[in-house]
Every structure is written in C-alpha cells, then in structure tokens.
Amino acid sequence: MTAAVVDLRRDRPILPAVDAANARRQVRQLTRDMDPLTHELDDARLIAAVGCGDQQALAEAYRRHGDGVYGLVRRVLADGAMAEEVTQEVFLRLWNEPHRYDADRGALRSFLLRQAHSRAVERVRSEEARRRREERVDRENVPPQADVEQQAMDGLSSQAVADALATLNEGEREAIVLAYFGGHSYREVAVRLDLPEGTVKSRIRLGLAKLADRLEATGLGINP
Amino acid sequence: MTEHRHHDIGNDNGSDDTEALLGAYVLDAVDDVDRRRVERLLETSPEARAEVERLNAAADRLAEAAAAGASAPTELFSSLMAKVAAGASGAGSIGDGAPTPPPAVEPVLLPRLPGDAPTVSIPGHPPADIPTGVASFERHAAARRSRAPWILSAAAVVVLFVVGAVVVGNRSDGGAADSVAAMEQMAAQAASMPGARTGELTDAGNTMAVQVVVDPAGHAFVMSGVLPPLDSGHTYQLWSAESGTMVSIGLLGSAPSMSVVGVDPSVHELAITVEPVGGSPGPTAAPMASGTLNTV
Numbered sequence: 001m002t003a004a005v006v007d008l009r010r011d012r013p014i015l016p017a018v019d020a021a022n023a024r025r026q027v028r029q030l031t032r033d034m035d036p037l038t039h040e041l042d043d044a045r046l047i048a049a050v051g052c053g054d055q056q057a058l059a060e061a062y063r064r065h066g067d068g069v070y071g072l073v074r075r076v077l078a079d080g081a082m083a084e085e086v087t088q089e090v091f092l093r094l095w096n097e098p099h100r101y102d103a104d105r106g107a108l109r110s111f112l113l114r115q116a117h118s119r120a121v122e123r124v125r126s127e128e129a130r131r132r133r134e135e136r137v138d139r140e141n142v143p144p145q146a147d148v149e150q151q152a153m154d155g156l157s158s159q160a161v162a163d164a165l166a167t168l169n170e171g172e173r174e175a176i177v178l179a180y181f182g183g184h185s186y187r188e189v190a191v192r193l194d195l196p197e198g199t200v201k202s203r204i205r206l207g208l209a210k211l212a213d214r215l216e217a218t219g220l221g222i223n224p
Numbered sequence: 225m226t227e228h229r230h231h232d233i234g235n236d237n238g239s240d241d242t243e244a245l246l247g248a249y250v251l252d253a254v255d256d257v258d259r260r261r262v263e264r265l266l267e268t269s270p271e272a273r274a275e276v277e278r279l280n281a282a283a284d285r286l287a288e289a290a291a292a293g294a295s296a297p298t299e300l301f302s303s304l305m306a307k308v309a310a311g312a313s314g315a316g317s318i319g320d321g322a323p324t325p326p327p328a329v330e331p332v333l334l335p336r337l338p339g340d341a342p343t344v345s346i347p348g349h350p351p352a353d354i355p356t357g358v359a360s361f362e363r364h365a366a367a368r369r370s371r372a373p374w375i376l377s378a379a380a381v382v383v384l385f386v387v388g389a390v391v392v393g394n395r396s397d398g399g400a401a402d403s404v405a406a407m408e409q410m411a412a413q414a415a416s417m418p419g420a421r422t423g424e425l426t427d428a429g430n431t432m433a434v435q436v437v438v439d440p441a442g443h444a445f446v447m448s449g450v451l452p453p454l455d456s457g458h459t460y461q462l463w464s465a466e467s468g469t470m471v472s473i474g475l476l477g478s479a480p481s482m483s484v485v486g487v488d489p490s491v492h493e494l495a496i497t498v499e500p501v502g503g504s505p506g507p508t509a510a511p512m513a514s515g516t517l518n519t520v
Contacts, residue, residue: 055308055309056407058305062304063301066301067295067296068288069291070294070296071293071294072287072291074290074294075290084296084297084300087296088300088303091304092304092307092308110280113284113287114280114283114284118252121253162289176251179248179251180253180283184253185254186245186248187255198244200248202244204247205245205246205248205279206247207247208247208279208283209247209278209282211285212278212279212281212282215281215282215285
C-alpha cells in the first residue's frame with residue numbers, strides 16, 4: 001500500500017479558508033428542509049429516490065434486502081461466486097430499471113426475491129446447457145433426486161414453511177422442492193422422478209395451493 | 225429444453241392445459257414457450273391472475289424461508305456500490321464470466337466529481353466525462369472474510385476492504401438537494417445513536433470546520449459543503465491518519481456538499497487533502513483540514 005507519513009498540523013492550509021460562521025450557516029441551510037430519513041422511506045419512496053439517481057437509496061435497499069436476496073440465490077445456486085454475481089445483477093437492475101417495481105403490486109422484498117429466483121434459475125439452466133454441451137451428460141449421471149431434495153430442505157429457516165412443506169404429500173413436496181430450490185423446470189423434474197409431465201404440473205400446482213392454504217391458516221399467507 | 229416427455233406441442237390454445245402450468249410458472253419452472261402461453265392466459269383471465277397471485281404468496285414464503293437469516297459477503301455491498309458509482313449498467317457489465325475481484329492492494333476506482341457538473345449520476349446516463357478516483361480503507365477485524373480465493377490470498381499481507389463513497393455534489397435541482405437533505409437528517413440521527421462518534425476537521429487557523437458523524441455501523445457522514453470549490457483539475461480526498469500514516473478513505477469531489485463513506489472503528493484521526501483529479505494512492509499535499517473522532 002502506498003502511504004505517506006506527514007505531520008498533520010504543521011503545514012498551512014493550501015487553500016484559502018472560508019469564514020467559519022458562513023460555513024455553519026451553509027450546513028444549517030442544508031439541514032433545514034429535510035426529507036424523511038432514507039431508511040424510513042417506504043418501498044415506493046425509496047425506489048422513487050433510486051429513480052432519481054440517489055445512490056444512498058440503493059444502498060438502503062441493499063441494506064434491507066441484500067442478505068435475503070443472496071440467501072435465496074445461494075440456495076438455488078451451488079456456486080458462491082455465481083450467487084454473488086446474480087445478487088449484484090438484481091440490485092444493478094433495480095438501479096437501472098427502478099420503474100419495473102410497482103409498489104401497488106406488492107412489497108419490494110417480494111419483488112426482489114422473485115427477480116432473484118428467476119435470475120438464479122436462468123443461471124442454473126444456462127450452466128446446465130453449457131455442461132451438457134461440454135460433457136454430454138446423460139441421464140444416468142443425474143444425481144439421485146432424494147439427495148437434491150434433502151439438500152434443498154436443509155437449513156430452511158422458517159419453521160412455518162418447513163412445517164407446511166412437511167404436511168404436503170411426498171409427491172407434491174419433492175416436485176416443489178426440486179423445481180423451486182433446485183431450479184429445475186417441471187419437465188426436468190418429470191425426468192428426475194420418472195413421472196409424466198402432466199403429473200408433475202398437477203403436483204406443483206396442487207401442492208402450492210395447499211401451501212397457500214396452510215400459510216393463510218397460520219397467518220403467514222398473502223402479502224397485502 | 226431437450227428432455228421433452230409428453231410435450232404437448234401444438235396445443236397452444238388449450239387454456240385448461242395452460243392453467244395446469246400456473247404452479248410451475250410461479251416457481252419459474254417453465255421454459256420460454258410455456259411462459260408466453262401463461263402470460264397470454266393471464267392477460268385475458270382474471271381467474272388465472274387471481275390464482276397466480278395466491279400461488280405467488282406461497283412461493284414468496286418459500287423464498288423467505290431461504291432468505292431469512294442469510295448473510296451476504298461483506299465485500300458484495302462495496303463492489304455493488306462501486307459499480308453503481310462508476311455508472312455500470314446491470315445486464316451489460318456483469319457477464320457470465322467469473323466475477324472481477326476487487327483489488328486487494330490497488331485502489332478501487334470511484335467517480336471523481338467535476339466542479340460544476342452534475343455529481344449524482346442518473347441511471348443509464350452516466351456523465352461521460354467523469355473520471356475515476358480512489359476509495360479504500362483498511363479493516364482490521366475481518367470477521368467475515370470472503371470465501372473467494374482472491375481475498376484469502378491477499379489476507380497474508382493485509383485484508384483491505386473497499387468501500388464505495390457516496391458523494392452528493394452541489395446542485396441546485398431538487399433530486400440532489402433531496403439527497404443531501406436526506407443524508408443530513410441521517411447524519412443528525414446517527415449523531416444521537418449510542419456509540420456514535422463525531423469530529424470536526426479544521427484547518428490550521430480554525431477558520432473552517434468539516435463536521436463528521438460516524439454511526440456505530442461505521443457510516444461516516446462528512447459534511448463537506450464548507451470546503452471551497454476547487455478547479456476542475458483537483459479533488460478533495462479523505463484519509464485516515466492513524467499515527468500519521470495516511471490511508472485513503474475516499475474522494476469527496478471538487479465541490480462536494482455531503483459524502484458518506486465507510487470508516488473502520490479503529491480509525492480516529494481523519495484528514496483531507498487536495499489531490500489531482502482521480503485522487504492519489506498517497507497524499508501529494510499536506511492536509512488542508514484534519515481532526516479527531518470522539519465518542520459522543
């Protein structure tokens with residue numbers, strides 16, 4: 001590291017100083033007509049500030065949701081570096097295209113987590129396609145689904161969600177877990193479970209509907 | 225998708241069949257063709273929209289289960305803000321390749337702020353003439369080091385985390401003024417937090433004072449509006465000055481109003497110098513202002 005040792009007080013200022021009283025007046029002027037604190041802004045105002053190019057507002061959005069976005073992406077993607085890239089992409093997209101968030105349609109957190117999941121899944125698919133091209137992986141090399149499901153279930157931190165998943169029948173649970181946390185399409189899930197695609201579609205849809213019922217019953221359902 | 229089984233190709237108008245996809249659609253478990261089919265259905269079917277909304281709420285809870293309690297690597301934030309400050313665009317600048325590691329010893333590049341030019345960058349329209357500068361700080365308590373090997377390899381020497389300096393310049397339009405106002409209020413609140421530190425960076429004659437408030441999390445609000453504007457060839461640069469060793473914290477620009485930078489708890493002495501545009505790895509001039517942070 002380049003560093004220098006200097007005596008901080010010895011030298012005279014290299015620029016003419018301004019009048020101190022005037023300077024303090026300037027600070028007071030700046031602080032007089034204040035907006036609400038950035039970190040108290042609701043989602044709509046926070047994103048409006050992002051739309052105005054306010055980097056601090058983006059930093060605040062990251063402070064609120066960065067860990068969560070990363071956590072979800074990391075769950076879907078095995079590769080930590082890739083998860084970091086996708087997390088950055090989610091927030092850079094928020095910075096570049098804040099108008100895509102509509103506060104009337106839900107919480108910013110849900111919006112970001114959905115974006116994060118979609119992008120993580122895109123990454124899973126493009127990686128799989130790349131691997132297939134490179135290695136010509138055949139179906140015999142597909143890992144046993146039980147391991148993938150267990151891995152996806154491990155460490156789910158919301159007891160309510162884990163409980164709700166646990167109460168689905170096995171077929172519904174494995175289809176949902178493989179699709180959502182494994183990042184697999186329903187067709188891939190069908191291949192893995194050796195089931196007709198129609199069966200997998202139904203299990204995912206029914207299982208998700210049951211999950212919505214159970215979450216509502218425990219007061220965790222539907223965001224306002 | 226190459227692994228089609230029982231793929232109902234050609235059944236594009238079957239809304240029943242498309243409805244069967246709603247669950248998979250919500251979980252991002254459909255391909256592009258299926259997605260377009262579902263989206264066409266959603267345009268015309270309020271029932272399908274209602275079902276998707278309901279299933280989305282269930283999926284949100286799955287997302288939250290994975291999200292809750294997670295911690296992103298510390299350097300991810302600084303890397304993101306550096307990209308934002310440098311006017312990076314999301315899709316174009318972050319490709320499929322390996323992430324570019326932040327330099328462990330070399331300084332990270334951040335925007336320098338020209339004198340009278342707009343200094344709050346507008347998304348998608350970064351000022352073309354904004355060169356780059358330096359922002360970095362030394363951090364001793366690296367409790368959450370990255371798993372990335374490029375950081376680990378640097379750890380043997382010194383782990384240097386980079387932090388994006390958020391700088392709002394002097395502008396007369398509402399957006400920047402609001403940002404300054406919001407930051408000023410954050411600073412005022414930060415000063416009242418337990419563990420907050422404040423200081424005044426003054427010149428040798430005590431004719432000018434740059435107020436600094438550091439919240440307990442290490443966000444330093446630097447009320448740099450008292451600094452006289454510089455010509456376009458120079459910028460103010462903030463340094464930690466522990467035991468006289470100057471380590472760059474960030475650039476304040478040539479006509480700043482307010483800056484927010486990361487300051488390590490171990491830093492007590494701060495100094496500001498005037499440097500050539502783009503900043504300097506080490507100070508090239510004596511400090512024009514300096515001072516000490518004290519716990520409130």
